[in-house]
Amino acid sequence: MSGTSEEPRAADVPRGGRRRLFTRRRVLLGGLAGLVGLRLGLPRFWRPGPPRPVSDETRAFVDGCFADVDRSRMWDVHTHVMGVGAGGTGCSINPELRSHLHPFKRLQFELYWGALGVTDEERADQELLERLLTLHRLANPEGKLVLLAFDRHVLPDGTEAPEASTFHTPDEYVLDLARQHADVRACASVHPYRVDAIERLDRAAEGGAVAVKWLPNAMGIDPASPRCDEFYRRMGELGLPLITHGGVEMAVDAAEQQALGNPLRLRRALDAGVRVVVAHCGSLGESADLDTPEGERREAENFDLFLRLMGDRQYEQNLFADISALTFINRSGRPLREMLAATELHGRLVNGSDYPLVAVDPVLSTRVLEWRGYLTADQRRLCNEVYAANPLLFDYVVKRCLAVEHEGRTARFSPGVFETSWLFGDRA
Secondary structure, eight states: OTTSOOOOOGGGSOHHHHHHHHHHHHHHHHHHHHHHHHHHHHHHHTOOOOOOOOOHHHHHHHHHHHTTSOGGGOEEEEEEOOOSSTTSOOOEEOGGGGOTTSHHHHHHHHHHHHHTTOOOGGGHHHHHHHHHHHHHHHHOTTSEEEEEOBOOOBOTTSOBOGGGOSEEBOHHHHHHHHHHOTTEEEEEOOOTTSTTHHHHHHHHHHTTOOEEEEOHHHHTOOTTSGGGHHHHHHHHHHTOOEEEEOSOOOSSOOTTOGGGGOGGGGHHHHHTTOOEEEEGGGOSSEEEOTTSOGGGOOEEEHHHHHHHHHTOGGGTTTEEEEOTTTTBGGGTTHHHHHHHHOGGGGGGEEOOOOBTGGGOGGGBOHHHHHHTTSSOHHHHHHHHHHHHHOHHHHHHHHHHHOOEEETTEEEOOOGGGGOOGGGGGGGO
């Protein structure tokens, strides 16, 4: 049967060939077993321990990181809270995240779930909230957490598309948490294509929301669309800042809509007078350079497009950025280095942790930060000790340690980057 793809019978295979055939089978089976072992073991291996205070030795290091800031003005402006609806929270996640038919998404979900500290499915939403509040209060009980709602994907005709929504955290849930906890503030998330978008926005503002959160790539929002104009007008009247993702999105499914993360598409909101905070400094991926003629349009790094916006003097009063995730491996090269060195922009930067991602061990590495020259070996050791005790506190202290040499001076994030309550004006 020469020329076919059928596997030869054992009797037809020479003795040496049979050994090679069996060896290949063992390698394949061993590789498969290894993949299964990694699939089952990684979420357990990277699950963080219980929140706890740091040791006395490390406490002196941590206190030094707080020495020049007003702790009461420190608001974490980028903190995700989510759930599966346990306890009637109204939260939900896409069923694909838990489906064996989507192994990568399921692994991603389990890594996040582990980072959130969930062990009891029936109390999942309460468990992850309790862990987050404990981490925050151990880190800085004088500060505030700005908890982000997360709206569903909405189609251009205004209808919801649950199948395209990775997760959903309702406005009502975060608003209720803010009413229950004095150290929590609520950030609403309203899709501007909704038929009742203005009504939802007004209701959130009346309920105490201090900002609005968008992730255009995942939610299906084009910030440059005229259909956003009325929403922008109302946001300006209410004095609510827009905290919106910039650049390519990797943590949640953005399908084929990565182009919506182009920082230049935010000009329409800025021209309408909305205060815009570009999350992560637009620091990942490439988008079309919309400032070139249509026939000559080329790709440019999103970070460069973001810097172009920041350099436009007409936006100096209403364009800002948060530094969440800049310490992660995929952003800790040029974006982190340049934002540290750009001290002239530090007055327009605010800090956010991007929790729970900061608690997902694989996305960050103090070894990489040391290798790139941001940390000393001793700082890395102490930061690692903080991480083991409290990932949320780690996010703050590692950012206070970061330093680069630039034009004959040592540049660090200024203390004001972490005193963020000013962003929310009267609502603070």
